[in-house]
Structure formats: structure tokens, C-alpha cells
Amino acid sequence: MIKSLLIANRGEIACRIIRTARKLGIRTIAVYSDADANALHVRTADEAVHIGPSPARESYLVGDKIIAAAKQSGAEAIHPGYGFLSENAEFARAVKEAGLVWVGPEPESIIAMGLKDAAKQLMADVGVPVTPGYLGEDQSGARLQAEADAIGYPVLIKAVAGGGGKGMRKVDRAEDFADALLSCQREAAASFGNDVVLIEKYILSPRHIEVQVFGDSHGNIVHLFERDCSLQRRHQKVIEEAPAPGMSEETRAAVCEAAVNAAKAVNYVGAGTIEFIADASEGLKADRIWFMEMNTRLQVEHPVTEEITGQDLVEWQLRVASGEPLPKRQDELAINGHAIEARLYAEDPSKGFLPSIGKLDMFKLPRARPGLDPRYDMGVNWGDEVTPFYDPMLGKIIVHAEERWEAIDALAEVCERTMIWPVATNLGFVARALKMKEFRKAEIDTGFIDRHADDLLTAKLPLADMAAHAADELKLFPKKKAGRPWRDSRGFRMNGARRAELHLIDDQGDVHAVDLTKKPKRKFKDWGKNPLVMKYGGDYRAFRVYQPRGVIGGAGSDGTILSPMPGKIIAVAVAAGDKVAKGQKLLTLEAMKMEHSLVAPFDGVVAELNAQEGEQVQVDALLVKVDADKEQAA
Template sequence: MFSKVLIANRGEIACRVAATCRELGIRTVAVYSEADAQGAHVAACDEAICIGPAPAAQSYLDAARILQAARDSGAQAVHPGYGFLSENAAFAQACADAGVVFIGPPPAAIHAMGLKAESKRLMQAAGVPLVPGYHGAAQDDALLAAEAARIGYPVLIKASAGGGGKGMREVMAAADFAAALGSCRREAKAAFGNDAVLIEKLVAKPRHIEIQVFADSHGHTVALFERDCSLQRRHQKVVEEAPAPGLTPEQRAALAQAAVAAAQAVGYVGAGTVEFIAEGDGAGGIRSFYFMEMNTRLQVEHPVTEMITGLDLVAWQLRVAAGEPLPAAPQMPHGHAVEVRLYAENPAAGFLPSTGRLARLALPPHVAFKVDGDPAALRVDSGVREGDTITPHYDPMIAKLIAWGETRAQALARMAQGLRAVRIVGPDTNAAFLHRLVQSPAFMAGHMDTGLIAREQGTLLAEALAPEHAALAATCALLEAERAQRTLDPWSACDGWSNGVLPARELHWQRGTHALPASLMRGAEGGWRLALAASQPQPLHWHAAPSGPNELALSIRWGEQTLRAHVVRQDDNRDDSRNDSRAAKPARLHVFASDGHAALSLRQASTHAASGAGGNGRLSAPMPGRIAAVLVAPGQTVQTGQPLLVLEAMKMEHTLQASDGGVIDAVLVAVGEQIQEGALLLRMRAAEASEQDAAGVTTTGDAA
């Protein structure tokens, strides 16, 4: 076995490989770009070497720099993870030439399976079922159009060297073929440097089913059951599970036999995945299956296979690469496992990647994966930590959640429970989308295909958290911060606050472009009554406890309704180079409940008494807080609507404005001063001698 392995990757897969190496007593070397200097994978390894700037082409894809790092560190082997150089035959060969073991298949196998057309010809010779199509070398446009007509529409044009959904077009009729072919060629050329294509029959209601295979250098090849990867967006996987639901024992055996034949046809060694497209029968089963491609590496979704077999596939990779024979393989899967990919992306914007600092990262608790250990109910694989930044340079995956159960229903229930515990503040994420997806009736019934997400996107992309629940939780969080004056303040932001008795308070929460008004008033026997939007005032009670940095766990009763939620305050991001509190970026309160997530800002906060004391030009504080800024001086003339002071409450800033023009007579507070509700802040007088009274004030608020 190796004593030192270099991991030529980053993020969660690098952390995953490092964990197994640590279990086996193997020292690890991380490589990192300048953007990843503080990355979790760097901390997970025993040594770390910088290999270049942020762009992947100058770091993680630079084979020469990675090999130099292996030589400099004395690593005996390189584990490529997945992505980057993991399926690069030239890199595998360069490792061999340098005397460093490449923990993956032989270069010839990578090359053979790297070109779709070539791999299909090999599979045909090996007797592996193929989708009816054209995989020839001739690429004349007229010939391709004739082949499409022979196959019969609809057809699928695919880049021969493609992957990840790039260079792929569905063509429903002959009239659309020429335009689709040109578009496919251009995209394939840009992405892969090769514009060759193949044409296949478009399979109705397709399911994506793949077989995990493993082979050693002693002539042994095994299939470790199948995975279903049919839930996809933009031809990229979102949810994977094992075993695939709805298959008969005969279909499972036929898939495994075809996958082993495919691996043996190219002299495969190591971990690989043979992918098939299956024609669904509309009732959760399949009618037929066809070879699609082979991924000559470990897959992102390999944990679901580990969970149903009790195996550590990375440990198997290391043993096979070290020349050992395959261990005994299990004969039957144990239970069911489901994996979801938690991404920094915006599902409502076409699943576009999102970037930003992970100001809060709360993932569900998990049991650490052990070599050859029993499966945990919920496993979390992640390569980022709270405070890290999701950058535009790399894949925006935050974590993988893998749930196991004795049955599929139990695994899905545990997954839904785990997703409800996810709380992420910073970039947009697909957490709420995933939660709705794994609970969708079609998926729970096993009636899915690769078009399910597109068909049901109206339901899957809808905002699930009810607006009144978001405003209710945010209001309770605000009141709790006030009540914390004489207790341990969970947000360290409310010194000097008290529960002043107000006849009424108006809170105007903002969720995107939607206003969520809330009216607070004191009840006859104390306590609060709350009206939301057009509802009648209802008694409001809550219990709160700190549950993380800037986070409260709330249990709320409002009238007859109950709600449990977490509220996270996202701090403002001040520009210290400017001594102007008005330049502060608005903070937001993030509400996480069982039915979703919402980010709210306090856009306006006022009281019925906010116009001063009886119209005598005396401005009083509408709520307790701290003076964040004084924007006027004695003797200064002000206009209607001009900002006068900024009051900070719960790290949210409320700008007090003049409702009429006038002259500042006296400013009675200073920046930093803690004031109580009702405290006199300033006096104003009329700008000209007349019967006009001095100006009153109005209040607007910006969350700091």
C-alpha cells in the first residue's frame, strides 16, 4: 500500500479521499490554487502545495504543475477525484512516465471510452445493447440528415467528445435538423475542441440508470449494483439513488452483465460507471435499456453505492491501484440510499450558479463515514465551511446529503428531514427546491424520468414559505432582541433596549419586491397582539433560544397557529473607508421553517407617535436603540423628507426624516448614545416667523 498520496482535486471529493487515506494510515498531499489557500481540503491533508492562480487551466488542469508537486512531496500516487484531470488519458500516461501511480484506469481505457462514437463501436462488438443510431466517422451534413431520417424522428444529436449535457440537441422533425446540427457542432467545438457528432433515437420517457463496476489487474471485474440518476436539470444530475426503483431481478442481472462486458471490452482497471438510458414504461418500470457512455472515474454519486454495500470505494481504488486483488463483493444490496447535490445556484433563474460568502452554513448532523462500516441514517459530504466563499472559478457544490433507510420510503423521509435542517445564508441555494423535489408525488411513487423536473417546475420552483409565516418569525426575532436587554443577548446588538409601552407599532417587512406589513399593539393584560396584512390582531407568544452565530430558534404561537422557525441575521457589510452609516448595506433576516426559506429586510418601521410630541417640533425616539448617525446640526435648514438621524435597533437602521421644512433648534443626542423609546432627540422651529408650527417628522427604516 502507498505511504503518501497526492490528491489532484479540491472541495468535497478531495476531503472525501483524504478521510479514507487517514483511516488507512496514508499521508496526503493537497494541491490548491491561490483562490483555495484557506480551503477545507487544504486543512484536511497533511501537506499542501500551491499550484497556481485561481483559473483552473492554470492550476487544477495544469498536469505539469501537479506532477511537479508529486515529485516535490515524494507522493507515490495521484488520486484525481472526479472532474479536472480524472478522465484525461494524457495525464494518466504522464503519471506512468514519471513513475507515479495514477489511481484510475489505464490510459488506453480512458481514451477508448472518452469518444462516444468510438466507445459505441466497441460496445457493439462486445454485444452491449445500443440505442438505434449512427456512430460513424463520416460527418457530412447530408449523410447525417439521411441517417436521422433512417433512424426516425425524434432524434438526439450528441457531441462525440461531449459530456455534462454540452453539445446535445433534441430534434423533433426533419425541418429542424440543419439548424440543430449547426448549433450542436459550434457548442461541441467550443467545449471540447471536436465538432464530430453522433445521432441516436430519442428514447421516450427516458430513465438514466448506471452500474458501478470495479476491476483489478488480476482479471476480476464485478458490478456493485445500479443507481438511478434520472432527476436532472440541464442534463446534469440532481438526485441519485440506489438501487434503482421498479426493476425486475432479470433486468438488474442483465444491466450488470452488460456493464461487466463493457468494462472487460476495454481492459478496464479500477472504479468506473457504465451508464445506460432506459425506456420507461410509465408505471415506474422500464421496457428496455441501451448503453450510453462509460465514466472512467469515481462518480459524484458513489456514496449511495457505499451506503447499500457497506464498502469504501475509495479504499478499493487505493488497493487496486497498489496491485491488490478485489476484496469480496456483496451479493445483495442492503436497504436503500438517496443522494442530493446541494448547490449554490438559483433554481428560479434557470439554475444559474450563485456566488458569495457562506455567512451561515448549518448542515444536518451526520455520522462520519467509516471504512467498511455500517451505513449512517444521514451522511453529509462537504468541502466548504462557514465563512468560505463560493467563487465563480469552480463548481458551486456546497455539499452532498446521502440518506439511508431499510426501505426507499424511509430513506426519502430521512432525506426530507435532513433538508429541513439546512440553513445557508449568503449565496442562493437549491435547498428548498430539493426538499420539494424529494417529496413530490411522482418521485415518491418512483414514476420519474429525465423530464420530471421540467414538467413540474411550476410546483418545484414556487416559493413555499407562506408570507405571513416569514413576517411572523421575523417580527418575533425583532421583539426577542428587544426583550434581551437584561439577559444574555443572543445577537449582542440590543444593549440598553427595553420593552417600551407603545399604543401601536408598524413594521414593514420587505421580501424581494413584496411588502409584508405587520401591526403590533399591546394587549389589555400585557404582551403583544399582532396583525399581519389584512388579518385581525391575534395574541402573540414565543420562546427563543440561540442556535448558532446570529441565529435564534423560535417556537411561536399566534392565535390558533403555531410555527417553529430559525431566524438568522445577516450582518451588514460596512465600508470602513467611509464614515457614513448611510453607506451601510442593508442587513437581512433569514427565516427558515419547515416549508421553506425567506430573506426579509425591515424597509420601514414607525409608531403612531412618530411625528413628535404633539406637533411642537420635538422629535422623540419611536423605539429603543442606539444613535448610529446624526445627519444635521443646530441652525441647519432642512427640507421636507430630509434625513435627520439614524437610529439603530437590532443592527437595523431606521432613518428619521423631516415631514416639513424648518430649522434645527437643538440636537439632544450624540452618535453611539443608547436611548429609550420616547426619548427626546431634537427640537425644530419654523424656517420663517409665521404661525406655522415647527416641523414634525416621519420615520423610514433601512435594515443596516
């Protein structure tokens, strides 16, 4: 067994790897950028080495710095986690050439499965079913458009070197193809240094089914059953579960056999995932499930597999990397119960999943109790800072139960009881998804979130009652001995005879009138003083006395477009003096590894433009000002 391990990653996966390594008596070394100097993974490891500035391209993505850190610290092996350099064959080869142990598959396997077009052709050659599409070398816009037209819309444009939902666009109409292709190629080039794409038929009722596979250097390959990762937004997984609901034993056997054959085709060693797309319009059937891609690394969602099999997959990785055979044979592996996982993101679903940054002044996870024993794989803790430099995932919440419905109920309860503030999260969004009857009945596919957006994205909060409770907790109601409140105008304004109102504003910018003649009867979970933070079903609002100060961020009623967060301007679509229509894209901001489009709030003219392509901007910076089109208004 290796004795010392450098983790070439950050956040929750670094903490996860450290936990297992410590159990095995392995010394751990973390690496960190400027932004992560006091991060949880740095505090948790036995040792930590600084590798550069905050941007990932200057630290976590620089292989030479990571190898130098391993040598400096005396590390025997490097574990890449997921993301960053985990599927970079050149880095894997460099690690091995430096005399270090690479905790991952052979570079040749990464190369074989790294490009989606070549991987699909290889799978077709060995009899693994693949989706219809175009994998050709001719990458001209005209050829790609012609192939898409021939396949029939909708189609999916995918970067061959892509992953994590980046470099991927769904196109519903032929006339939208050219613009979608350019956007996809630009994102792919920026994220992966490769703008080559493939075209696939878009499955109308798709479910995302994946199989965990594992190989060792002794020629053994097994599967650890399947996961369902269909609940996604922007092609990023949100809720994952194992086993896949509605999967018959016959279909499971066929899909898992195909996954093992795929791994055997590249002599796979280590942890890997074979991803399939299923046409679930008539249930999960073996002849309607096709190979999509292989991830040659540990997956974010590996905990649900661990929970149903009782195996520690990181331990398996470390043992295989040390030259040991797989800990279990195929006939020794079985499914026990049901596990479900929610990814905890620092983002605001009500604002298009806009990432949220700041200090975690409150970070409280529910404790275990009889009947509820959640697993938390977290990369942050109370008081930590969420920065704009990395993926907004804070961690994962996992529960395991005998039945699927029990796991769903338990996870929903944990999401509703978790307290995080002031960084916005998707907790309420996840809880609402889990409680939907369609989800409970497993009527799911990758379009579930879009289809139920009205019910999922915006919390239906009893804001009037919450505001009244906030006013009461803030001691804003007149005391009984003070006489009738409508005889005193301090702190409120008159609104008709025998009625007094106090106005509170919440953290979403909404103003609420509180009737100070009626004390609230409803109580909510709250903490803090001013502002008072209150929780309802996994969602939060903070209230304070309303003091008008004008527009803060976003698109003001006067047409000002402010940067919603720190980021980089990657595209400017207009010039000063241009006429624009309501909803027209003005520019594109890249932040936290995602593209965000800023659009015109109404028909008008670009009166002011303060953004240039390539420019770094700060939150609330004035980027564009649109003046209303007076001619149209008349």
C-alpha cells in the same frame, strides 16, 4: 500499499479521498489554485501545493503543473477524483511515464470508452445493446440534419467527448436542429476541445440506470449493482439512489451482466460506471435498456453504492492501484437496504438554477440522532467562500435505511433542517421533489423536474406570516405602553383609519406590508438581526425595512439588462439599433461552467450595448439596454 497520494482535484471529492487515505495511513497532498488557497481540502490534507491562478484551465487542468507538484511533494501516486483530468488519457499516460502510480484505468481503456461513437460501436460488437442513432464520420450540418430527420424527432445531439451534461442538446423539431447543433458544437469545443457529435433517438420515458463496475490487474471484474440517476436538470444529476426502484432480479442480472461484459471488452482496471438508458414506459425490462456510455472514473454518486454494499470504493481504488486483487468476489457482494443521495448545489432554482456565490456566513448540518444518521460528503464549511470559478456543487447528503420510503423521509428531513446562508442552494427544491407522491411511487424519469417545474422550482412560502414574524423579531411593533400605533407615524405610513403598516423587503426584492395592529401568531425558525433570516421547509427569506433604492441586477422595468454574476461573454446575438422581441436572446454569459442566456424583457430596440464576445464582466454590470418599441406600443 502506496504511502503517499496527491489528489489532483478540489472540493468534496478531494476531501472524500483524503478521508479514506488517512484511514489507510497514506500521506495526502492537496493542490490548489489562488481561489482555493484556504479551501477545505487544502486545510484537511497533510500538505498542499499551489498550482496556479483561479481559472481551472490555468491550474487544475494543467497536467504538467500537477505532476511537478507530485514530484515536489514526494507523492508516490496521483488520484484524479472526477471531472478535470480524470478521464484524460494523455494525462494518465504522462503520470505513469513520470514514474508515478495512476489511481485509475489504463490510458487505453480511457481512450476506448472516451469517445461516445467509438465506444458504442465497440459495445455493439461485443453484444451489449445500444440505442439507435448515427455515429458517422461525416459531420457536415446537412448530413447530421438528414440523419436526425431519418431517426425521427425528438433526437439528442451529443458531443462524442462530452460529459456532465455539456455538449448535449435535445431537439424536438427539424427546424430547430441547425441552431441546436451549432450551440452543441460550440460548447463541446470550448469544454473538451472536440466538436464532433453523434445523434441518438431520444427516449420519451427515459430512466438513467448505471452499474458500478470494478476491475483489477489480475483479470478480475465485478459489479456492485445498479443506481438510478433519473432526477436530472440540464442533464446534471440531482438525486441518485440505489438500488433502482422497480428493478426485478431478472432485469438486474441482465443489466449487470451487460455492464461486466462491457468492462471486460476493454480489460478494465479500477472503478468505472456503465451508463444505460431505459425506456420505462412499461417498467424496467431487460430488452428496453441500452448502453449509453462508460465513465472511466469514480462517480459523484458512488456513496449510495457504498451504503448498500458496505464497501469503501476509494479504498478499493487505492488497493487496486497498489497491485492488490479486488477485496471481494462477486458472490460476496449483496444489496443491503436502500440509499439515496442529494447533490447540494449553490444555485437558485427559482431563477433558472442560476449559480450563487459568496461567503457561507451560516453552514449548519443536522446532527445524527436515533433513526437519522446522515452522511455528509462536503467540500465546504462554515465561513468558506463560494467562488464563480468552479462547478457550483458544495457537496452531497446521503442517507441509508432498510426501506426506500424511510430513506426518502430521512433525506427530506435533513434538507429541511440544514441551514445555509446567504448563498442560495437547492435544498428546498430537493425536499419538495422528495415529498412528491410521484417520486415516492417511483414514477420517475429524466423529464420529472421539467414536468413538475411549477411545483418544484418556486417555494410556496407563507410570506405574509413570515414578514409579520420578521417585524416582530426585529422589534418593529409598537410597545404596549406607547399607546395606539396609528397615532405614531414613525417607521410606518398610514393606510386608512385605525390601520398602520410597515413595509419590509425580502432578499428576492418583494415588498411586504405588515399590519402593526396585529401581532403574528405563527412562528418560524430564524436567526440574525438585520436582515432577519427565516427558514421554512428548506427555503429561506431575509427581511429588512424597505428603503427604495431602485433595481438591483437582472432585467429592470426600464429595459436594463445587468449581469447576474461574474462571467465571460461568449456570444452576442444583437447589435445596437436592432429591433428585438420579448424573450429574444440578446447574449450568452458563461459562468461556473454553464451557459446563461440573457433575453429581451419586452419588444423594443437595443438602445445600448456594452458587451463584446470574449469579455469578462462583473456582477450587475450594465450589458444591454432595451427601449420599448413605441410604434408597437401605440
